[in-house]
Amino acid sequence: MAFYRAPRGTQDILPEDQPYWHHIQERIHGVAQLYGYRQLDTPIFEDTALFEQGVGETTDIVEKEMYSFLDKGKNPITLRPEFTAGVVRAYLEHGMHVRPQPVKVYSLGPCFRYERPQAGRYRQHTQFNVEAIGEQDPAADLEVMSVAWHLYEDLGFKELSFQLNSIGCPKCRPDFLKVLVEYYRGHIDDICDDCRRRLERNPLRLLDCKAESCQPIIDAAPNMREHLCDECAEHFQTLLGYLDSLGRPYTLSHRLVRGLDYYTKTVFEVWAEGIGAQNAVCGGGRYDGLAEVLGGPPTPGVGFASGLERVVLTMKQQGVQVPTLPSPQVLIAHLGEQAKLMGVKLASDLRAAGIGALISFGKRSLKSQLRQANRQGVAFALIIGEREAEAGRVAVRDMAQGEQHPVALEDVTTWLSQRLG
Ligand code: HAM
Numbered sequence: 001m002a003f004y005r006a007p008r009g010t011q012d013i014l015p016e017d018q019p020y021w022h023h024i025q026e027r028i029h030g031v032a033q034l035y036g037y038r039q040l041d042t043p044i045f046e047d048t049a050l051f052e053q054g055v056g057e058t059t060d061i062v063e064k065e066m067y068s069f070l071d072k073g074k075n076p077i078t079l080r081p082e083f084t085a086g087v088v089r090a091y092l093e094h095g096m097h098v099r100p101q102p103v104k105v106y107s108l109g110p111c112f113r114y115e116r117p118q119a120g121r122y123r124q125h126t127q128f129n130v131e132a133i134g135e136q137d138p139a140a141d142l143e144v145m146s147v148a149w150h151l152y153e154d155l156g157f158k159e160l161s162f163q164l165n166s167i168g169c170p171k172c173r174p175d176f177l178k179v180l181v182e183y184y185r186g187h188i189d190d191i192c193d194d195c196r197r198r199l200e201r202n203p204l205r206l207l208d209c210k211a212e213s214c215q216p217i218i219d220a221a222p223n224m225r226e227h228l229c230d231e232c233a234e235h236f237q238t239l240l241g242y243l244d245s246l247g248r249p250y251t252l253s254h255r256l257v258r259g260l261d262y263y264t265k266t267v268f269e270v271w272a273e274g275i276g277a278q279n280a281v282c283g284g285g286r287y288d289g290l291a292e293v294l295g296g297p298p299t300p301g302v303g304f305a306s307g308l309e310r311v312v313l314t315m316k317q318q319g320v321q322v323p324t325l326p327s328p329q330v331l332i333a334h335l336g337e338q339a340k341l342m343g344v345k346l347a348s349d350l351r352a353a354g355i356g357a358l359i360s361f362g363k364r365s366l367k368s369q370l371r372q373a374n375r376q377g378v379a380f381a382l383i384i385g386e387r388e389a390e391a392g393r394v395a396v397r398d399m400a401q402g403e404q405h406p407v408a409l410e411d412v413t414t415w416l417s418q419r420l421g
Helices: 015-034 048-055 060-065 084-093 138-154 173-185 193-201 203-208 212-219 230-246 308-317 337-352 366-376 386-391 409-420
Strands: 045-047 067-070 076-079 103-112 124-133 161-166 250-252 264-271 282-286 301-307 330-334 357-359 380-384 393-398 403-408
Touching: 015 103, 015 138, 015 308, 045 048, 045 084, 048 060, 048 076, 048 084, 084 103, 084 124, 084 301, 124 138, 124 308, 138 230, 138 264, 138 282, 138 301, 161 230, 173 193, 173 203, 193 203, 203 212, 230 264, 264 301, 301 308, 330 337, 330 366, 337 357, 337 380, 337 386, 337 409, 366 380, 380 386, 380 409, 386 393, 393 409, 403 409
Parallel strands: 161 250, 330 357, 330 380
Antiparallel strands: 045 076, 067 076, 103 124, 124 301, 161 264, 264 282, 282 301, 380 393, 393 403
């Protein structure tokens, strides 16, 4: 018989994996609060044009990866492939420029990209996204980078490092692109088909081509950092000074250009041991021109996003332990109709008092109900047999010790509260 599977590139997060997700999300809220970032939730879908203009028409995301459709009102809609465009849209829409700057916000939720699924790459993934909007100080670049770093250190990651670059601004980048294009024209016969296309449509992306044949050409390619204008060069040097003063390790890479068109000046990624260079655990940078592209006043901004599936993967690969989630410590076992009635009422009273309680369903032998208590790992089984039901009491079995005590029904809640703390 045919049965359904989750769509390709999506995954179910089963109960046994939830401790990772709860722990990561708890740390995310904690770290964000430590740096003064407040939560902002934006819609999961936006007008398609927002991403076309914000992320850029010639990016892989917009050209190939968006989940776009016409809704029933024939409006072009896209499931968000990333947060930044929507967050800047919200900043402009709600006039947040009148608030104290920068506006520091974080978001958490699913993003959608029609990519070729592989380990750490999914069609639905979950991002933790951080933005500081309205500030051009390189100290803001340092701050968002520190939020990422702090989170990963808190989660117990080993072998963290930043990949770092500056890709300049509309003042200095066009001249660099001319030099880059000229260099690539000299190698036109040696580059891959994708790069021939990039040469025409988006030459900066030539530098992060993954094809084997293009690697020596990238190695010897001109370096944007040698073509920065004074303002961009000073911004980058100041940031490096801050990173040095904190002793944060970084690798400068002229290949790091990132896949979204809004970036200016700083771009960065974090790589962690075990997850591989193609799977950055986070990526981000500055986007000083994005607000204007979206029709707003000039507003600098900087941020990053981290894919939580990759965070979970890294934690598993690095053997990081997470706390287990709380579960009921009590199971009510019953024999006979009257006992079951008492059991149902007792379960309800215990839960009302904040004590998690399970009750077995159906009519099963005591032995089978105690086996269930064992499997569930509860601390106590509350046994109500016919005799207990008659006498209005419960036999409380301490599952670890194997001992049993009679407790009057009206005292059970207090008795358990004292023992379960
Ligand atoms: P991005 O590098 O495209 O940047 O994505 C950010 C992070 O999301 C990646 O580093 C990765 O951890 C995760 N990610 C992206 N695509 C996938 C996928 N298909 N499967 C699993 N994880 C994925 C942005 O989205 C920018 N908006 C980041 C930013 C915020 N820049 C400034 N502010």
